[in-house]
Structure formats: C-alpha cells, structure tokens
Amino acid sequence: EAQVTQNPRYLITVTGKKLTVTCSQNMNHEYMSWYRQDPGLGLRQIYYSMNVEVTDKGDVPEGYKVSRKEKRNFPLILESPSPNQTSLYFCASSLSGEPYNEQFFGPGTRLTVL
Amino acid sequence: GQNIDQPTEMTATEGAIVQINCTYQTSGFNGLFWYQQHAGEAPTFLSYNVLDGLEEKGRFSSFLSRSKGYSYLLLKELQMKDSASYLCAVLDSNYQLIWGAGTKLIIKP
Numbered sequence: 001e002a003q004v005t006q007n008p009r010y011l012i013t014v015t016g017k018k019l020t021v022t023c024s025q026n027m028n029h030e031y032m033s034w035y036r037q038d039p040g041l042g043l044r045q046i047y048y049s050m051n052v053e054v055t056d057k058g059d060v061p062e063g064y065k066v067s068r069k070e071k072r073n074f075p076l077i078l079e080s081p082s083p084n085q086t087s088l089y090f091c092a093s094s095l096s097g098e099p100y101n102e103q104f105f106g107p108g109t110r111l112t113v114l
Numbered sequence: 115g116q117n118i119d120q121p122t123e124m125t126a127t128e129g130a131i132v133q134i135n136c137t138y139q140t141s142g143f144n145g146l147f148w149y150q151q152h153a154g155e156a157p158t159f160l161s162y163n164v165l166d167g168l169e170e171k172g173r174f175s176s177f178l179s180r181s182k183g184y185s186y187l188l189l190k191e192l193q194m195k196d197s198a199s200y201l202c203a204v205l206d207s208n209y210q211l212i213w214g215a216g217t218k219l220i221i222k223p
Contacts, residue, residue: 042118042201042212042214042216043157044213045210045211090156090157100144100145100162102159102162103157104159105156105157105158107156108154
C-alpha cells in the first residue's frame with residue numbers, strides 16, 4: 001500500500017530532551033516536507049527536500065533540523081525542544097518538486113513539550 | 115503580506131449543497147489547492163485549479179477566479195462523512211504553498 005508513515009504518533013517529552021520524529025514513504029517520491037499545524041493557523045512548512053541530500057528551510061525552521069540521506073526517509077530532529085514546539089506535525093511527500101503535484105500526508109505526530 | 119481567508123466554521127444539512135469560499139492575497143499566483151482533513155487525520159487532496167472556471171469531480175466542484183482572488187469548493191448531496199475541515203492553499207510566485215486556516219464543516223442529519 002502506497003503510504004507515508006510517521007513515528008511516533010504521540011509523544012510527550014520535557015524541555016531540552018532531544019527527539020527525532022521519523023518519516024518514511026514507499027512511493028519513490030522525490031519531494032518531502034515537514035509541516036506543523038496549530039489551532040487557528042494554517043499548515044506551516046518547517047523544512048522541505050527536493051531530493052536526496054537537498055534540504056531547504058520553510059517558513060518556520062527555527063529549532064528544527066532535518067536530513068535526507070535516503071530517498072524514502074526524512075526525519076525531523078528537535079535538538080532542544082521547547083513548549084512552543086508543542087504541535088501536530090505532518091510529513092508529506094509528492095512525486096517531484098513540481099509544486100502543482102498533490103502532496104500525500106502522513107498520519108501526523110502529536111507532540112507535547114512540557 | 116500574504117493572506118488566505120476562509121470562514122472558520124459552517125453548518126449544513128445532509129443531502130443539501132454547501133459552498134466554502136476562499137479569498138487570497140498573495141505575491142503572485144501559480145495555482146490553488148483544496149484539501150480535506152477529517153478530525154485527527156491527515157489532509158487529503160481534493161483539487162487543483164490554475165485556470166479560471168469550474169472543475170467538477172463527482173459531488174465536489176472547485177471554482178477559481180484569478181482576477182478576484184477567489185475560489186470556492188462546492189459540495190453537493192452532502193453526506194455525514196463530509197464532516198471535516200476543508201483547507202485552501204495557494205502557490206505564490208515563488209512556488210511556496212500558503213495555507214489557509216481551514217473551514218470546519220459540520221453536517222447535521
């Protein structure tokens with residue numbers, strides 16, 4: 001089944017404790033992206049990757065890191081999480097970096113930072 | 115600044131028709147997307163418009179007027195499963211996606 005998977009789905013952590021949210025897609029997509037979604041706000045892009053070893057900042061990259069060593073995986077790293085990073089996070093992928101391609105979203109990771 | 119406006123919430127009756135509007139002010143325009151998002155789930159693609167006019171896909175249609183900076187999503191023969199949030203997103207001149215906050219649609223029997 002073609003899908004985007006994220007792990008963990010739910011995470012409660014404390015300020016300053018490094019964490020990684022994994023994202024994997026099995027559709028051989030070139031383009032991958034991370035978003036956060038907060039109540040009353042639209043999806044905001046954190047980082048995106050056009051292909052392996054190519055990553056770029058989105059609208060809200062502060063406090064986050066990413067890597068793209070393999071085509072299928074695009075982990076999101078929070079080196080020192082803070083409470084303002086409590087949010088719902090989505091990973092997404094699309095066939096290519098052509099912006100008109102539809103994006104396929106993972107199921108989401110609900111993160112709480114205490 | 116760039117802005118996407120959608121109503122926060124709408125209510126409609128099962129079997130009826132509802133129109134969800136989206137207005138945008140962005141630096142350039144390279145297309146508009148509509149996504150559906152059920153509560154607690156991931157957004158899923160509904161439509162992409164880049165030319166003016168109406169595009170129909172089964173019970174769902176999407177309309178675009180670039181001169182007015184306006185789009186709407188039309189849902190016909192509403193079903194309870196259509197209860198969801200509907201997200202409007204615009205591709206700006208830099209091909210960045212600007213997302214609206216979404217419209218929560220509540221369907222009543």
